[in-house]
Amino acid sequence: MAIDLPAELTGLRRDILTMGAAVEKRLNNVLTALRTQDVELAQTVRHGDRAIDEMELDIEMKCLHILALSQPVAGDLRFILAVLRINNDLERIGDLAKGISKRILDMCENAAIQIPAPLLEMSERSGRMTAEVLNALADDDAKACRRIRQDDDRIDDLQKEVFAWVHEEIPRDxxxxxxxxxxxxxxxxxxxxxxxxxxxxxxVIFLVEGTVVRHSRA
Amino acid sequence: MAIDLPAELTGLRRDILTMGAAVEKRLNNVLTALRTQDVELAQTVRHGDRAIDEMELDIEMKCLHILALSQPVAGDLRFILAVLRINNDLERIGDLAKGISKRILDMCENAAIQIPAPLLEMSERSGRMTAEVLNALADDDAKACRRIRQDDDRIDDLQKEVFAWVHEEIPRDxxxxxxxxxxxxxxxxxxxxxxxxxxxxxxVIFLVEGTVVRHSRA
Incomplete structure (x- = not known):
């Protein structure tokens, strides 16, 4: 049974970008809810991740279907392997967004607290990194991806600042x-x-260039 | 350029089981260090995850090499896709073990604290789940894997108990x-x-049966 490989790959690209857009929207909603302490907006993210789960399964099935029925090589094979992985990563971002929404709802029930500046910066940066990497995926832009990987260092510093804030804040009240x-x-x-x-x-770097950059600073 | 597919797959199986054993050893060491507050043992896990990172890259390269040079189908293809994913999951377990070792070293510098029972149970269970799933991988045992997935529910309950303990413990001192x-x-x-x-x-369930069980209770 032969399949139309170029058509399948085009469909797969459309699907992963659609999944990316859906996850990005949920992430943006939860980050806005965090900044504005918007209970209703947080609730929309608390529920309704089933559509994302279904997209993830659908994309995975399509990848396996293509791999089973055609013998993609080189760039096509890399594309399918990258999509399998990106699909999984996007689903995790969706899950994490849902987890954050639960925390926001918790916080809104408790004593009001001023959200510390490093957390707001983390929120802004992680949202931007996600948006940028999805653009880079759409544009096959490996250069942008190398920049995005470097942004991760600043996030680690901010996490340490939040940690220090927690240690000061708890004994205070x-x-x-x-x-x-x-x-x-x-x-x-x-x-x-x-x-x-x-x-x-x-x-995306792997997909575009065929280079594995994990565990390296490249 | 043809490759000897059965020989490559046998090699890959040996490699992923070796990686699993190396990660399991580091995890066991850190869990023992947690229980016994053993600074020296924690330090062995704090350092030396480079070997794991190298194994991960090596396995990934082998998978890509096999996929590029032969056209594995059905069970062989599933095996390679499963190994790519398991490889990644094992590396993350290694990373998490390293993170725990840092916390243990931190704790040993601060005021002594009695480790709460639910944390000890989490430690024991997560170590056992990891050991069992690696055995199931070696034995192609999908039935054991279904049982292991269910153990995860108990972990979530224990996490909530640790959370409750934290909320009580902080105001106490x-x-x-x-x-x-x-x-x-x-x-x-x-x-x-x-x-x-x-x-x-x-x-492993996917590898043995070809069924995708993610997001289901199957």
Whole structure:
């Protein structure tokens, strides 16, 4: 049974970009909800990740189908392998966004707390890294991906700043403990989102150039 | 350029099991260090994950090489795709073990704290899940993998218990805050290790049966 490989690959590219756009929208919503403490917006992200799960399964099935029925080589094979991985990374970003929405809803129930500046910067940067890597995927832009990977260092520094803030904040007022821990937890999720965006950047570099850059500074 | 596919696949199986054993050893060491507060043992895990990173790259290169030079189908293709994913999951477990070792070293510098029972149980279970899933991989045992996936629910409950403990412990003595947060952080890492073990279980089911069980209870 033969398949029309170019048509399948075009469909796959469209699907992974659609999945990326859906995940990016959920991430943007949760980051806005974090900044504005918008309970309703957080609730839209708390629920409704089933569509993302279904897209993930659908894309995975299509990749396996193509691999099973045709013998893609070189660039086509790399594209399918990269899509399998990116698909997984996007689903994780969606999951992390959902986790953040739960924390925001928790925080809104507890004593009000001022969100620390490094967390806001993490939120802004991890959202931007995700948006940029999806653009780079659409444009096959390996150069942009190398820049995105470097942004991850700043995220790690910000995570340390949030950590220091937590250590100061807790003894200052133990009634805030729950919200402080929610903020710590959100910072971890943002760090992981930035990590996933970096992983996608590595996959795009692999896809475009055939180079594996993991564990390197290249 | 033809390759000897059966020989390559046998080699790949040996390599992924060797990688699994190396990661399992590091995980066991860090879990023992956690239980016994053994600084020296924690330090062995803090350093020396380069060997794991190199194994990961080597296995990935071999998979890509096989995919590029032969046209594996059906079970062989599934095996290679599963190995690519398991390889990645194992490397993450190694990374998480390293992260835990840093926390243990931190904790040993601060005020002594009694490790809460749910954390010890999480540590014991996540170590066992990892060991069991590696045995299941060696034995192509999809049935064991279904059981392993279910163990993940108990881990989530334990994580909630650690969370509750943190909320009680911090107001009790704010001097312990740093160690309490280290424990919270270790619990998150253990939860992620159990998650990765579940992912590997899903990959083994896929490899053996060709069924994708992600997002399902099957």
């Amino acid at each position: 133990v009634n805030h403990t729950e919200s402080v821990i929610d903020i710590l937890s959100i910072s971890r999720s943002l760090e992981r989102i930035a990590d996933q965006a970096s992983n996608i950047a590595e996959d | 704010v001097n312990h805050t740093e160690s309490v947060i280290d424990i919270l952080s270790i619990s998150r890492s253990l939860e992620r290790i159990a998650d990765q073990a579940s992912n590997i279980a899903e990959d």
